[in-house]
Amino acid sequence: MKKQFQKKKILIIKFGGLGDFFLSMQAFNAIRIHHFKDELVLLTEKNYVKIANKSGYFDKIKSIERSIFYFLDRLTIKKLINISKINFVYDLQTSKRSSSYIRLFYGTKTQWSGIAENCSHPHKNPRRNFIHTNLRLKDQLKDAGIKSYPKANLNWITKNVKPYDFKNYAILIPGGSKKRKYKRIPIFIFNEIIKKLLAQKIKPILIGSKDDESVCKQINKYNSSVINLCSKLDLFELAMLGKKSKIVIGNDTGPMHLMAQLDCLTLSLFTKYSDPILCGPQGKNVKILNVDNYDLTTKSIEKIINNC
Structure with a gap:
């Protein structure tokens, strides 16, 4: 008689900014593939629950509001998650x-990937803080x-999202x-940039x-021909709008x-x-400009816009 397969319970911990969360998508995907038969539980914050749910990478999602006191976090986690059932933690x-949080697992056989003292699978790279976030995660998982x-x-992020009826447009993210x-x-x-686009x-x-409403209003006041959709789109609608755009231009920010x-x-x-070598956006069509010289910056932007 064949021994019945028992699912392992895997806990993944990820908080941080929106950009950092999206830079972790490849790691989420790699863990999901590696543990395709197991149950994946994400511990995150409220802002990312909808994204994580729609991604399909996780079986369960738990969110906490982090306290200034670490021990209060641990008390909250202990109420949300059955610690004794967790087999492996990817921090x-x-x-x-x-x-x-590794203290929650003292006295258990739970394995841990991260940098916690005495964890079973430490990330050993001494230069981990000097490489890009995505490469660091790849190295940690290795x-x-x-x-x-x-x-x-x-x-998946644009699945069942109604497209907007805009044509020949660019997205600007000035906040x-x-x-x-x-x-x-x-x-x-x-x-x-707006002059060159027009x-x-x-x-x-x-x-x-909402944090960007003031800056968007200032720009809109100076340029009445722009469309101001600040605070009017969720992340999924923004993704759909981005896929149809000629170009997306913005600051070092999550979207x-x-x-x-x-x-x-x-x-x-x-x-x-901020340093794009450590935290810059990654993709097939990414261009990065360090804005330290106004004339060079505007000339470079103009060249990119003319070719888009």
């Missing part, structure tokens, strides 16, 4: 906070025994996290979240990573405060 956040790391197919406004390029550069008869569409992975023509503008 893709690899922060001090998430590493502290140390955990996952050798295959295929590109994730994100077609970004209100906690990191230093990553935003000056508004006057976006005003110049000269090519390409309609500019402004996109953003740019989504657009890049959908293989939209993506022009990501970086200030000196």
